Amino acid sequence: MGFKRRREPHNVDVKLVELYEDLASEKDDIRLKAAQGLVSQFTPDKNPADEQIKKVLSRLFRGLCSSRKAARIGFSIALTEILTQVFTSPRETSRFGFADALKLWESQSNSSGSESGQEQRDHLFGRLFGAEAVIKSSVLFQPTVPFEHWSQVIDLVFELAQKKPWIREECGWIIYQCIYDLAGRKMDNKYVEVALERLCSHDLARSPEGISIWLAAKDMFPEATFPSKVWKHDDPLDTKERSSLSKIMKESGAGASESENKTNAAKSSGVWNSKLHFAWDAVLSRTSLESKEKSKKSRLSFADFWVEVVDNGLFAAASSDERKYWGFLLFSRLINDGAAQQASHTFTKNLMRCLANQLAVEDRYLHRMAVKAAKAIQTRVSREPEFAAVAIRGLMGTSGTLNFDQATKTKTVEKIVAEANHEALEEIVPFFEKLIQNPGTTDEKTSATNRQFVAGLLLSIVRSKASATEGDSENLQASLEQILSIFVRFAYFMDTGKGPSAPEPALSSATQEMLRNRINSCLNSLISNQKFAATLPYAVVKQIRDGAKSGEYGKFIIEIDDKLQDSVKAAFKSLKKLSGKEKKEKGMAAFKLLYSLTLMQVYNGDADAVSMLDELEFCTTKFLGDKETKKEDAGDASDALVEILLSFASKQSQLFRRMSEQVFGAFATQITENGLESLISILEAKESLAGQQEMFDEDDGEGEEEDGSDAEMMDVDEDELDSDVEVVEAGDAKSDSDSDDDEEEEEEEDEENAQEVAAFEAKLAEALGQHGADGEGEDSDADMNDDEMDELDDKLVQVFKARQQQSSQRKDKKDARENMVNFKNRVLDLLEIFVKKSHSRLLALDLLLPLLRLSRRSSVKQVATKANNVLREYTKVCKGNALPKIEDDEQAEALWELLKSVHKEASHSGPMGHANACSQASLLVTKVLVAHDKDAIAGVVDVYAATRKDQLMSKKCHVQPSFFSEWNNWCVSASKQLK
Structure with missing residues (x-):
């Protein structure tokens, strides 16, 4: 191993060198192609020579010890196949047997001890991959191969597991997988029995790997003879082993016996791995199964296992962050893939406490893992909405935190309930x-x-x-x-x-x-x-x-007197009638809604709701009467209905706004001239305290105070506040007005405040007289008698009272302005509905002048813009046959006057958008007149001519050029039809 064999240049097989090179490629297809090319040279029909076999096996075993990333994968594949091809078929003439191959594996993967740390690591992994290739080749299980070779391989694998703790899991995985392979081949029990015996002799039975191998053997080979006195009832998952199991699965080493700890220090993996040990899957898959076998009656249930091993083990208060990390991995895995019943048992006390704590603070070590766990729950609910019930009970139940979202500063629970089916x-x-x-x-x-x-x-x-x-x-x-x-x-x-x-x-x-x-x-x-x-x-x-x-729920907390009770009873009778007719008659559902919400106001203690109920009763009687009565009384009923809806629209509640719009939409086509006038009168009211006093009686102040209860002190949900209570844009036109307007009004308010402060200080000084506030007057307070002191006190009380009244009046003015602006916005919303539903009615033209005047006069840009938008929407839908139709000369005469009034309005100087709105209104009236009588165009030209003359001759006429340019454009497009 410490030297390289010299090769003669003429003996180099270039093709073979290329195959070995390709086996180490990081590309799968290249590795597989090279493996196929090499293996094809060692098939039985090629009858390879012993020297050739020895040479290629030596090269492949040595290649397994390479540090190149993909070398072990490619060489392992080729080695497995070549071992299978060479040793599973009889080779009578060969002297190179399987025992020789095993010796070659040992020698090529053996380290001398003088190598560097990395080289030793490579050799250990080379031996591991070699063992895997030998086992996967199935040669060990051939009848011609001595059984002792199986024992030899098993010993080498377990010895390897003992050498370095970081390789122990891989060694265990090879044997664990082999158990299933043996069962698939229906091998004799002796193979498993030897594996278990060697597992115990190497002191690895009470380790995560040992538990996995034992459980696999127990399932696949139940008739095999298991080593005694290792586990209670020969089962690692026996209830009496729960404490040991917990310690072993944490890889703490505490689960081993005293003799085991002295003999072998490799009980713990030594180096923390961010990936879950395969033993967790081996154990979890068995605890989740309910077995009726007698031997498994005392086996831990999944719930007990989770509490003991995971919650009290990995998530114990004293447990390390690394152990809790594993716990979160397990939790996320079961949330993602576990059955709903199984997943429901994972929301345990220690885990939930850790999850909440880690979610709450971003810089905590396990925050990202906690976020992933929370998202896993949400993802499962999105995929499986019925899982929301399990998640909510887990997060907010006994083991969780009732106010989970608040405690964790997330919207986990809120998102989950939104997905629930x-x-x-x-x-x-x-x-x-x-x-x-x-x-x-x-x-x-x-x-x-x-x-x-x-x-x-x-x-x-x-x-x-x-x-x-x-x-x-x-x-x-x-x-x-x-x-x-x-x-x-x-x-x-x-x-x-x-x-x-x-x-x-x-x-x-x-x-x-x-x-x-x-x-x-x-x-x-x-x-x-x-x-x-x-x-x-x-x-x-x-x-x-x-x-x-x-009295089913206890005492009713709202006080309702007898007179009001009568109105409520009558209302419910009408509701019952409406319920019977809502499917047959249009608008009855809207009436039912209006009745219901008015009754809600009664139950909320609104004094105005009583009179509204009576008015509703009047409307219902008229609308539900016989056909003749309906026609006669529909106008009065419609007018009363508008007043009721305006009462709702005036409130600063989005609920009443929506309801008024919905009901108004159902009856918009029945609005009369009086009803429309009620709406218009609000647009023309002043945006001030005087305007409010004109529109509302004194009792309305109480109603407004009551309406504001949607934003009570307890209601801290910002999203809800935004939707429940519509913010009034007034005064400084907070969201829609120009910043210039804001600055202007702030300057005016500051100046007004400064003047008030100066006036207050002057009156205070006058009241104090010689006894100045700084105490430096000629006479001191000590020189004043009791009468003078009383007189001074009275003067001071008057000054401060006047100051307080002045401050209160200023607030009243501001509030009144905001209320009026809000009310006008709501009315404009209703009018927008009206023009969409009733634009073809001649009555709708009565809106033109009020909208134009509001566009010009309103001090709030948002209101002016909204008025222009309503008018634009009106002119947009009035086309072709949708134009209002004139029925008699009186109506035509009224329209001529309207056209002149629009032109007069156009002559006023107004904000941006006003001139365009005037032009649109003028052209709309023109279209209606011309549609009634083509000859009317001559009169329209005269009106425009008179306006042009005023523009040239009068200093008071401020009509914009666009007013005439748009008229000219219309004339060009209309000339063909007029001719």
């Missing part, structure tokens, strides 16, 4: 109900936080399922109703009993308010789906009513 929800929703009932702590503050977290998860489920398709909605309906039922139970009722169903601790008023807001948030998402909008809001109010009657 209806089968999983059937388990998850009742589980969450129990967590709200009993949040796992008696501390009121912590229990409130836990309940809020669970309520947020229930809301996440609703939001994720709100857009379900028609087919899925049928399956999800029951779960969604159950979620709303849970909220109703805990939001509106107080169970003060001591029974198993009573919440412990009792829910605080703040928590109940939070749950009521969650109901609004749920309905806000659900009403966008027509299937849910027609059923779930009604189901909620019906459950509240039934629960209040029966």
Whole structure:
């Protein structure tokens, strides 16, 4: 081994050299082709000579000791096949036998001890790969091959395992695989018995490799004679071996006997490997099987094995990070590939504590492994939605953390519940109900936080399922109703009993308010789906009513007097009628929704909701009357309906906004002139405190305060705040206005504040008189008598009171402005629906001037832009046959006046977009007039001419050039039709 044999130049076989070179190639196809080429020279029909065989085997065994990356793979393949070809067929004339080949393997892979560390490592791996090739060639199992050779190979493999701990696993794997190969060949038990005997004699039985080999032998050769006194009942997985098993699987060496520890220090692998030992698969695959064999009655179940070996072993508090790393690998593997029942047992106490701790802090050693484990759960749920139930119980159950997402600063649970299907929800929703009932702590503050977290998860489920398709909605309906039922139970009722169903601790008023807001948030998402909008809001109010009657959930916390109770009863009667007609008559489902949400307002203690119920009753009576009555009263009912919807639209809640839009859309074609005027009057109101006082009575202030409850102190979910409460853009036009406007208003506010401060200081100085605040006046406070002191106190009280009133008034002005801007935005949303549904009605043209004036007058850019957008949408849909039609001369005369008013509006100086909006409005009226009478074009030209004249002659006329250029463009396109 320490020298190279000299070769004569003329003896070099170039082709053979190339084959050996190709065997070490890193490309699979080149290696395989070279192996085939070499093996083909040693088939029985070629009858190779002994010297040729010895030479090639020597070269291949030596090649296994090469440090080149792919050499061992290529040489091992060729060696296995050549051994098979040469020694499985009778060769009577040959003197080179299999025993000679084994000696050659030993000599070529033996190290003298003087080599470098890397060279020794290469020789050890060469011997290992040689053993694998010898065993895989099946020569050892030929009848002509002495049985002693099998013992010899086994001894060499186990001796190799003892030499270096880092090669022990590979040696064990070869024998482990061989057990299955022997079973496949139906070999005699003696082969396995020798392997087990040598395993014990080399003190490797109580090692991960030894356990694997033993278990494989037990399964494949149950009739074989096993070494005694190694394992209880000859089974490493016996319940009485659980402690030893745990220590061995951790490779701590503590599982070995005292004599074993003294004899052999190779019990532990010595060098940590980031890959899982194959023994884990060998053990796990057997603990997951339920066997009824008598000998296996005392075998560890998977759950017991996981708790003892993994949770109390790898994830023990004192366990190293490297052991916990293996634990995460095992957990991820079982989550990915294990059966759902098996995976459900892996969410154990120590593991879950470690997972939460590592997820929470990014710079922790195992953070990335924890993230992979969490993602493995999410991936399994995405692939198998019913697994969500297992995951939720594991993460939030007894061994997990109720507020897992908050503790880990992730959205793991939230994402999982969003993926859950209806089968999983059937388990998850009742589980969450129990967590709200009993949040796992008696501390009121912590229990409130836990309940809020669970309520947020229930809301996440609703939001994720709100857009379900028609087919899925049928399956999800029951779960969604159950979620709303849970909220109703805990939001509106107080169970003060001591029974198993009573919440412990009792829910605080703040928590109940939070749950009521969650109901609004749920309905806000659900009403966008027509299937849910027609059923779930009604189901909620019906459950509240039934629960209040029966007392099933405890005391109803909302006070309802007799008069209000009568209105509620009447409303439910109307709801019952609507439910019977909603499939036959258009708009009844929208009415049902409106009734349901109005009743929700009643149950939330809104005083205005009572009058709204009465107005709704009036509308319902008119709309559900006989055919003749319907026609006569439809206008009054429509006007009343608009007022109700405006009442909802004025509230700063997205739920009421969506509901008002949905109901308005169902009845938009029935809106009358009075109803439209109600909408227009809001657009023309001032964006100020005076405008608010004009639009609302004094009671509205209370309603506004109540509406703001969607953002209560407990509700800390930012995503929910964004969707539940629509932020009002006003004053500084926070999100949509130009930065210039922001700076301007801030400067004005600063200047106003400075003036107020100066005025306050002046009044304070005047009140103090000679007794200045700095105490340096001619007279000190000590010189003042009691009357003078009282007089000074009165003056100071008046000054500070005036200051407080001034500050309160400033806040009132700001709030009023924000309310008016919000209200106008909501009305513009309704008008956009109106123009889409009723653009062909002549009535819709009444919107042109109010929209143009709003575009010019509004101090908030967002409102002005939105007004222009509504007008643009209107003119966009009014084309061809969709144009409003004039029916008589009176209507035509009104349109001529409208055209002139639009031109007058165009002459005002306005913000960007106003001029274009005026032009669009003018052209729309022109199209309507010309469509009614082509000769009307002459009059339109005169109107444009008069406006052009004003532009030239009047300083007050600020009409933009684009107004006329767009008119000219229209004339060019319309000239052919007019002629």
